[in-house]
Amino acid sequence: MKLAKNYDPKQYESTIYQMWETADAFAPSGSGEPYSIVMPPPNANGNLHIGHALTFNLQDILARYYRMQGRAVAYIPGSDHAGFETWVVYEKVLTAEGKNRFDFSRDQLYSQVWNFVDEKRGTMEAQLRALGISAIWKDTVFTLDDKVVNTVYGTFKRMWDEGMIYRGERIVNYSTKYQTSYADIEVEHRVEKGKLWKIAYPSLDKIKEIVVATTRPETLLGDTAIAVHPDDERYKDLIGTKVLVPLTDREIPVIADEYVDPAFGTGAVKITPAHDPNDFEVGERHNLPRLQVIGFDGKMINVPPQFMNLEVMEARQKVLDALQREQLLRGDEDIEHSVGYDYKSGLPIQPMVKDQWFISMKPLAKRAIDALNNDEIDFQPASRKKALIQYLENIRDWNISRQIPWGIPIPAFQNEKDPTDWIFDARVDQEKIDVNGTTYTREIDTFDTWFSSGQWPYITTDYVTNGDLAKFYPLNVMETGADILYSWVGRMIMLGLYTTDQVPFKAVYLNGLVLDEKGKKMSKSKGNVINPIEIVESHGSDALRLGIVAARSVGQDQAFSTGKVLAGRNFCNKLWNIARFIENKLGEGFPVADPQPKTVADHWIVRQLNSAAEQIGKQIEEYRFAEAGDAIYHVIWDDVADWYIESSKKQDNPQMLAWVLDTSLRIAHPFAPFVTETIWQTLSWHEELLIKANWPTPLEFNDIAAAEFEQLQTLVGEARFVVAELPGTKKYDLLYQTDSLIADNSDLIQHLARLSGVRQADQAKGLRLAASNREAWLDVDEDTLYEHQTNQEVRLGEARLRAKNLEGRLSNASYIDKAPPHLIEETKKDLEETQALIERLARELDVLE
């Protein structure tokens, strides 16, 4: 088969991918030791972003490498219903149609979103295929599949039975825009400038007043007490008395509570149990009523008519105006404080009291902390483990209810006659159920998506039901974004230990964010997002993979670099042309046989590729992807193309060329799957696919011959350098006297150094090449020689300085005493070589003078 001049990825990638799928190449091979990775499921409804390209490429490199190592690799794909994220998108669709969620029943909404997602589900998978991801598609799991729901219900039931689930009225983080509560972890805290207003609350006789400080004056309409510190002398006589809430005629008590910090503000705090977590707790302790004044739609309720139905910020201004008129404002000051925001809408989170389902987290966290402290999970980078432990140590109970229709229904039913009576039941397709003559009504909330995705490792492997993939649990590695360490990784560890009594994965690899080319975080609103599929289309899937993995270290946020993608593209083309050259040389139907290294170049390239294969394997196993990629790039480009292929033009050994190409394709495959497989398909001596081939095993070679080739490289390098430095007017001849290595390789040297000739001479003449420790001269004219001599004097000076440094090191008693022996040996050897160089240079210059 004749290869085109340049590699055109578009022409081959989809065909190659189909070939893999048709051959069922992604399925775990039966015999090997299991190796498993589960894909963090991307949003079924969305498009892949550039961060996905990084995360899935890293996973795929591992999958392909271990597959070539003969392991039974299960790389299990999935897609996420992405409850809240998708709901937000769908609600926009509803709005565009002039409708809203209240026009439909929950079941109607659920099936509408299902259809909406179903239409788009294929897109994301097609994109993963374009990235070359070698996941077992037949085992793909959607986060709303029956097996997910069943397992989640099983876990929930067990927790319920063990008393770890409770339902209660608590302050929750509420998004008035999306009308759902959030977990604490989903609230985005921003430090910003604000005002602290001081407001007077008159005593009942209006003679005295107590001044409180607040950042949210509108909530005073919901105040049910004023709190002061019990030991605060300023307010001691007021404790137990009543004051009037401004702008209303409500009377509220002044209470004492340790929570108040006398040093902050005025030392008196208004207590709004319905809209502040601290106040809620104070309210619980003092049995205060909870007066909700902000509705779930974000508008004021239960307030005097002038404030009714106002948005929070409008209400704030009106309250301040009214206080001003009533002369109850006692000043304000500028402060910096932290405000919780809805990470999705960018609007402030409203703390609200709501009946929600919670999981007691302390016992779950404790087991996770123990496992982490026992080093049961290898963390890359290690520092994140500490961070996770800290998070787990301070964990609070988890609100798992969401007031959105798109998600897994919470399998709980409420007694129609007794609101406190809740039972577990999985019959969520029914709105009402009958149990022993009592009618129960279904809970309308759904689970927080993370409650189900937190169980992903044992769900996808069917571990609980002991399915075909059960032997792949626990996973070998969980590769995912560092940004979801707490929300996902932490929860998987806790839930994994809870359900399966073992950690869900043996290692965690956290990748950082892919930033834009200027190092800024990408976002749709900034318009700086990079679409991976566009990169694939313009430069090829392999180029994207090579480029995005290059120079990227674990856990670090790093910029995307088009330059690196281009370098990756060029590398693919280089590989392509190596193949083109070799295949052309070998011809059709080349009868491949055992490779026998004969020339010095043969021995050398065997040594180089042997050690590259070993080193690259080790680097992949240690998750040092960028270094492995770099090693592949250089061994193939520098060693194979620039030295070995060039050498082969003068000393050809077809069997070795075939072996070199074969080996190069194997070691490059995990990082450049498409181009390597494309080339592999053109090799006459392979029937199998490269994806199923084995990682190269070392070939025997002669160490001395390999070292001799290195000497020739030095000689050639020096000749090139001198010629480049002293262009002169003509090409030079290389002369030698009795050197058999040069004699045997004269054509090779001439070609590599681009000399006009290499010939034996009777006597030394011209410019001596000293670096290789071989007797060789360039036959140059007088002027060139003179110029060279000046350069050599500089080099002699440098060499003498270096010798002096080395001598100094060796004469240092402490160094001899403390440095490791091999290092001292190296220093001695280095000194010897430097001295030999000095001698040669000096001799050369003396001769000439």
Place this chain on the structure above:
RNA sequence: GGGCGAUUAGCUCAUUUGGCUAGAGCGCGUCAUUGACGUUGACGAGGUGGCAGGUUCGAAUCCUGCAUUGCCCACCA
């Protein structure tokens, strides 16, 4: 307020128990060349490793302080 990370060539980044002359890609300069590849080849320039101290025979690497910068966590109104 607490924690974590970063600071190395013009740019983006490597350098893993402290030890070869601190490397790579891109960019830059000089030259070559059209029988594998211009998505090329050869050669080269370019770094007081943020700053100031300390430990050590030896520090980009360990310690202390400072500066700049990014991220995460946090219910003080």
